[in-house]
Amino acid sequence: MIGTRKRLTFSGIAVLADPMGNTVLLHLLCGVLAVLSVSLVNADDPYRYYTWTVTYGTVKLLDVPQQVILINGQFPGPRLDVVTNDNIILNLINKLDQPFLLTWNGIKQRKNSWQDGVLGTNCPIPPNSNYTYKFQTKDQIGSFTYFPSTQLHRAAGGYGAINVYERPKIPIPFPVPDGDFTLLTGDWFKTSHKTLQAFLDSGRTLPFPDGVLINGQTYSTFSGDQGKTYMFRISNVGLSTSLNFRxxxxxxxxxxxxxSHTVQNIYDSLDVHVGQSVAVLVTLNQAPKDYYIVASTRFNTKNLMATAVLHYSNSHTPVSGPLPAAPSYGFHESMVQARTYKWNLTASAARPNPQGSYHYGKITPTKTIVLANSAPLINGKQRYAVNRVSYINPDTPLKLADYFGIPGVFSVDSIQSSPSGGAAFLSTSVMSANLHDFLEVVFQNDENTMQSWHLDGYDFWVIGYGDDKWTPAKRSTYNLEDALTRHTVQVYPKSWSAIYVSLDNQGMWNMRSAIWERQYLGQQFYLRVWTQVHSFANEYDIPSNALRCGKAIGIHS
Known part of the structure; x- marks a missing residue:
């Protein structure tokens, strides 16, 4: 059943969550400043404490018992319901037989790439060990996710939702919903994650998925009252496949x-690509019965789907009739739909100022970067590359090597900022950029496959989509007025997508394919956002609990 949407009010009170998600209240001394890592934060920015234990477990999925990754015994993992500027202290205990990390998809980690949870910034947590993440949902609202970033653990679960609610005094541009649903949708494989990883390590590609899940199930029910309006937060947590939701x-x-709050357009169905999240309002304004909810794969000859039920509380009639039809349009029509996503320029977000008060379209980019993906064979094995470079993880996280000045781990500008001819090669690719640069980034997809790109630590303006090759003349098609900000952008086959990004967040940030096979086999690199001025105003210092591995073993701050 849907619960009433939580609107939490804090006044010198911190909310602590125990491992089971229950809350207790801890009154703070008036006027005392709390400390997160090395930074000072206001006393009205509450702390939330969690302990999560990661284990294997067996769950029946797609009619087959499978080994999955559980967090506190749950699949999917616990939902993080937090508020803008909350401080998250999360102790992660790894009971798997392999090193493990979680990454926080879409959480900006302001000045704090130390907590990003990817192998370029963190040593993985060894088996039977733990690590405590410390980060803040600074100046954010919205629908986000977390998932494992190590190996192919994402294919076994370990994912969950992060819902960041606005502070009570910040208005939202719609009536408060009567309830709030979270739907984690994604493709799923019956094959174990270790076997799938062995496929990739041997030079093979992954097979087509076996099915689609909604909240870890192929069939579930969501209940609400006739005449009321509910929010559905929909995230694509799959490995490889775009989905359509209706x-x-x-x-x-x-x-x-x-x-980002959007212009409130009405849709019959929505495409949600790998790594993306959307939130919609649905009013239960039909006859009191049960209705199908469908999430199905897109752009594939083989159609997979998961169904759920929208149940009216006064319904006595089960679901019936045909499933709502999948959209008949293809790539072009999906791109047209994407162009209808607009930023709500008058709405407040995490702060009371309007979202559109930062006039991105009037800023001249410092630099243009063009990133072309490819699928080369290297040493006879399938790899994926960006501007000819297929990324390989070193045994020492780039962030540790950069901080301690450890040589031989990476070199800046080891990847070009535009495509060039020549054979693809393996390297630990890092691209340098200056703090406060304003970049134009073009994702050029010359392949016949759908792409999805993500940048950790940032959101960015998606200013354009287009067919064929990008050229400077394509800038005339850019949306420089009300383009949406987001953290993951799709790129259609034989097409391009363009973004603007303001590099206001110092650190070592992962730019990667959200399609996990491609990320695992090299379609990623790191963006080193740097300034010579060392200041806590720009970036926090190394956490006292930072793990050491590789060449950083034995080195202390």
Whole structure:
């Protein structure tokens, strides 16, 4: 059943969550400043404490018992319901037989790439060990996710939702919903994650997925009252496949995408690509019965789907009739839909100022970067590359090597900022950029496959989509008025997508394919956002609990 949407009020009170998600209240001394890592934060920025234990477990999925990754015994993992500027202290205990990390998809980690949870910034947590993440949902609202970033653990689960609610005094551009659903949708494989990883390590590609799950199930029920309006937070947590989401007999009003309030267009169905999240309002304004909810794969000859039920609380009639039809349009029509996503320029977000008060379209980019993906064979094995470079993880995280000045781990500018001819090669690719640069980034997809790109630590303006090759003349098609900000952008086959990003967050940040096979086999690199001025105003210092591995073993701050 849907619960009432939580609107939490804090006044010198911190909320602590125990491992089971229950809350207790800890009154803070008035006027005392709390410390997160080395930074000072206001006393009205509450702390939330969690302890999560990661284990294997057996769950029946797609009619087959499978080994999955559980967090506190749950698949999917616990949902993090937090508020703007909350401080998260999360102790992660690894009970798997392999090193493990979680990454926080879409959480900006302001000045704090130390907590990013990817192998370029963190040593993995060894088996039977733990690590405590410390980060803040600074100046953010919206629908986000977390998932494992190590090896192919993402294919076994370990993912969950992060819902960041606005502070009570910050208005939202729609009436408060009567309830709030989270739907984690994604493709799923019956084959174990270790076997899938062996496929990739041997030079083979992954097979087509076996099915689609919604919240870890192929069939579930969501209940609400007739006449009321509910928010559906929909995230694609799959490995490889774009999905289409629709509800029988109901319209969806788009209100938020990955932390940005949108112009509230109405849709019959929505495409949600790998790594992306959207939030829609649905009013239960139909006859009192049950209705199908469908999430199905897109752009594939083999159609897979998961169904759920929207149940009216006064319904006595089960679901019936045909499933709501999948959209008949292809890539072009999906791109047209993507162009209808607009930023709500008058709405407040995490702060009371309007979202559109930062006039991105009037800023001249410092630099243009063009990133071309490819699928080369290197040493006879399938790899994926960016501008000819297929990324390999060193045994020492780049962030540790950079901080301690450890040589031989990486070199800046080991990847070119535009495509060039020649054979692909393996390297630990890092691209340098200056703090406060304003970049134009073009993702050029010359392949016949769908792409999805993510940048850790940032959101960015998606200013354009287009067919064929990008050229400077394509800038005339850019949306420089109300383009949406988000953290993951799709790139259609034989097409390009363009973004603007303001590099206001110092650190070592992962730019990667959200399609995990491609990320695992090298379609990623790191963006080193740097300034010579060492200041806590720019970046926090190394955490006292930072793990050491590789060439950093034995080195202390």
């Amino acid at each position: 509800i029988q007999g109901h319209k969806m009003k788009l209100v938020e995408v990955e932390g």
